[in-house]
Amino acid sequence: MNPQDDPRSQVPPEDRTVIDLVAAQYSPPPMTAIRRASFRQRLSDRLVQRARTRWAVGFVSAAAAAAALLLVARWQPVSIDDTAAISTDTPLLYAYVDPDEYSADSMDYLPAEYRVIADALDDEDAASNPQRR
Amino acid sequence: MASVADDIRTDLQLQSQTRDFEAFVEARRDAAVRLAYRLLGGDAATAEDVAQNAFLRAHRALPRFRGDAALSTWFHRILVGEVRRHQRWQALRRLWYSDAEVAETADPTPQSDPVLRRRIAEAMQRLTAAQREAFVLVHLEGFTIEQAAAILGKATGTVKSHMHRALESLRNQLGDVAAARSE
Numbered sequence: 001m002n003p004q005d006d007p008r009s010q011v012p013p014e015d016r017t018v019i020d021l022v023a024a025q026y027s028p029p030p031m032t033a034i035r036r037a038s039f040r041q042r043l044s045d046r047l048v049q050r051a052r053t054r055w056a057v058g059f060v061s062a063a064a065a066a067a068a069l070l071l072v073a074r075w076q077p078v079s080i081d082d083t084a085a086i087s088t089d090t091p092l093l094y095a096y097v098d099p100d101e102y103s104a105d106s107m108d109y110l111p112a113e114y115r116v117i118a119d120a121l122d123d124e125d126a127a128s129n130p131q132r133r
Numbered sequence: 134m135a136s137v138a139d140d141i142r143t144d145l146q147l148q149s150q151t152r153d154f155e156a157f158v159e160a161r162r163d164a165a166v167r168l169a170y171r172l173l174g175g176d177a178a179t180a181e182d183v184a185q186n187a188f189l190r191a192h193r194a195l196p197r198f199r200g201d202a203a204l205s206t207w208f209h210r211i212l213v214g215e216v217r218r219h220q221r222w223q224a225l226r227r228l229w230y231s232d233a234e235v236a237e238t239a240d241p242t243p244q245s246d247p248v249l250r251r252r253i254a255e256a257m258q259r260l261t262a263a264q265r266e267a268f269v270l271v272h273l274e275g276f277t278i279e280q281a282a283a284i285l286g287k288a289t290g291t292v293k294s295h296m297h298r299a300l301e302s303l304r305n306q307l308g309d310v311a312a313a314r315s316e
Contacts, residue, residue, distance in 0.1 A: 011272075011300070017311040018303050019272045025246075025253045026273070028170040028177040031163060035181075039162065040155075043185050047192060 154195070158188050164274075165212055171269045172216045175254040183219050187212040202283065209276075209284045213266065220262065249310065256306040260299050263287075267295035268303070 011019065031039070110118060165187060170180035190211050198207060257265060263285075270281040271292070278296075282289045 014308070014311070015300055015304055017314070018300070018307050021307060021311045021314060022253055022257070022303065023273050025250050026171055026175065026257060028167055028175075028180060031166065036162070039181060039185070040158070043158065043188055046185065046189055050189065050193075 154192055157191075161208060162188075165208075168209070168212060168269065168274055169216055171257075171273060172213070172266060173219065174258050175250075179219070183215050184212065186219075187215040190215065203280075206280055206283050209270075210286070213284055217262070252310070253307065256303055259306065260302055261295075263291075264295045264299035264302070267292045268299035271296055272300070 162184065165184040166177070166180050169183040169187075170177055173180055173183065187208070191208055194211065198204070202210075260268065266285055267281060270276045270284060271278060276284065278289050278292050282292045285292065
């Protein structure tokens with residue numbers, strides 16, 4: 001680099017004094033041998049710890065991936081059987097689904113007491129209007 | 134057997150890498166701690182922690198180092214990144230805790246005047262983070278403007294501008310002390 005391009009060479013003397021003052025006073029205390037050894041040891045411990053953590057994370061990830069693969073391999077889609085979904089064992093339920101198919105007589109799906117009333121009404125209706133029968 | 138030979142070779146490579154990294158740390162430790170100290174505002178213990186984090190990050194990233202930047206620039210970029218991360222974390226902590234709980238410790242410095250050091254530290258703290266970074270890298274650590282721009286990820290013009298403003302601020306705050314000491 002051209003010395004004239006260096007901003008440090010272009011600093012006026014009064015600013016140079018300020019920079020020198022800051023450079024001299026704004027530094028950490030020199031590291032003692034004990035602190036250096038402590039720094040080295042802590043860094044070494046953290047590197048070992050990180051390597052162990054990475055190994056453990058890798059192991060757990062691999063186990064989780066294997067479990068997921070096993071789950072996918074053993075999974076079978078559940079088929080929904082439309083005919084089995086609605087049981088025809090209960091006549092009443094089937095009657096509610098399609099009463100006309102259950103019985104030729106549309107009144108059969110009604111409870112007995114209602115059926116008596118319905119029959120009576122039908123009879124009355126038939127008596128008053130014979131053409132409908 | 135090939136597998137045993139491979140194992141031995143891998144082991145030797147790892148040992149060599151470990152030795153290289155130890156040498157790398159040994160060569161840059163003091164400068165890294167000093168730079169972190171100056172950027173963080175005068176806390177030696179925190180500066181050591183931040184420098185350690187930077188070395189750890191460098192260790193992780195070393196296999197991906199492509200060599201398209203100088204190793205020094207590359208490492209200092211990591212270090213400045215760690216300093217910024219720490220400062221963001223400190224700012225967050227200040228939001229949650231009172232200032233007293235996050236009070237930064239002043240280091241005992243038997244070799245100099247504690248009042249003067251405190252005054253200089255306060256003057257440095259009054260600079261913006263960008264001004265402090267530019268001033269420290271160029272004027273205190275001796276990087277060129279181009280190197281500082283590469284480390285900070287900024288244009289050279291921006292770095293010059295920050296340096297100029299930093300120097301102006303420090304001159305206003307410390308000019309009297311500097312003049313008295315130069316007499």
